[in-house]
Amino acid sequence: MTAPTYAIAGNVDSPDLWPEFAGQGVRIVEGEVVEIGGLRFGFMGGVVLPAGAPPRRKNPVWRPYLRQREEFDEAVGKLTDVQVLCSHAPPAFPELTYDVIARRHELGSTALRELITRQQPRWSVFGHVHQPLSPRLRAGRTECRNVGHFKVTERPYVLRW
Numbered sequence: 001m002t003a004p005t006y007a008i009a010g011n012v013d014s015p016d017l018w019p020e021f022a023g024q025g026v027r028i029v030e031g032e033v034v035e036i037g038g039l040r041f042g043f044m045g046g047v048v049l050p051a052g053a054p055p056r057r058k059n060p061v062w063r064p065y066l067r068q069r070e071e072f073d074e075a076v077g078k079l080t081d082v083q084v085l086c087s088h089a090p091p092a093f094p095e096l097t098y099d100v101i102a103r104r105h106e107l108g109s110t111a112l113r114e115l116i117t118r119q120q121p122r123w124s125v126f127g128h129v130h131q132p133l134s135p136r137l138r139a140g141r142t143e144c145r146n147v148g149h150f151k152v153t154e155r156p157y158v159l160r161w
Contacts, residue, residue: 002025003024003025003026004025004026004027005025005026005027006027006029006034006036006041006043006086007022007026007027007028007029008028008029008030008043008044008045008046008086008087008088009030009045009046009065009088010045010046010047010065010088010127010128011046011047011064011065011066011088011089011128012064012065013045013064013065014062014063014064014065015028015030015045015046015065017062029041029043030043030044030045031043031044031045031075031078031079033079033080033081033082037161038161039083039084039122039161040081040082040083040084041082041083041084041085041086042079042080042082042084042085042086042115042121043079043086043087044072044075044076044079044085044086044087044088044089044109044112045065045087045088046065046066046067046072046088046089047065047066047067047088047089047106047107047109047128048066048067048068048069048072048089048107048109049066049067049068049069050107051069053066055068065088072109072111073109073110073111076109076111076112076115077111079115080119081119082115082119082121083121083122083123084121084122084123084124084125084159085112085115085116085121085123085124085125085142086125086126087109087112087124087125087126088126088127088128089107089108089109089112089126089128090106090108090109090112090126090127090128090129090132090144090146091108091109091112091113091115091116091124091126091139091144092107092108092109092110092112092113093108093113093137093139093144094133095132095133095134095137096108096126096129096132096133096134096137096144096146097129097132098129098132098133099129099130099131099132099133100131100132100133101130101131102130102131106128106129112124112126113139116139116140116142116144117139117140120140120141120142121142122141122142122143122161123142123143123144123145123159124139124142124143124144124145125145125147125157125159126144126145126146126147126148127146127147127148127149128148129146129148129149130148130149131149132146132149135149145157
């Protein structure tokens with residue numbers, strides 16, 4: 001990866017193992033706000049566990065990054081004055097959470113949606129939903145964009161400011 005790289009874990013990642021393998025120039029920024037190029041970027045990894053679902057803990061080495069809603073929401077609440085919101089999970093807007101191939105809604109985060117409504121960052125970039133109904137949505141002043149969905153265009157989404 002090019003350096004510097006700012007990294008957050010996805011739902012199939014094991015963030016506890018990352019420090020051992022991250023390498024030089026990779027900064028793990030889970031739950032942090034970092035200034036990059038004059039903008040405040042807020043970073044949030046993992047996804048919320050469905051209500052009532054217990055965390056998977058069978059494998060002592062690897063477990064998916066599925067977070068209890070209260071813990072996830074509390075961490076999102078610490079992201080203040082962000083201009084770019086970077087998360088693995090999408091904000092809970094139906095157009096962004098519905099996967100047209102799986103024919104179901106993936107879990108989006110209401111805390112991320114509320115942060116967007118309250119703070120109106122310039123961008124919200126995320127992944128998780130592999131074949132979204134819509135790869136983008138405008139929420140007030142915020143451009144919400146599934147940056148993990150570039151299989152069709154074969155080009156990554158690039159922020160320019």
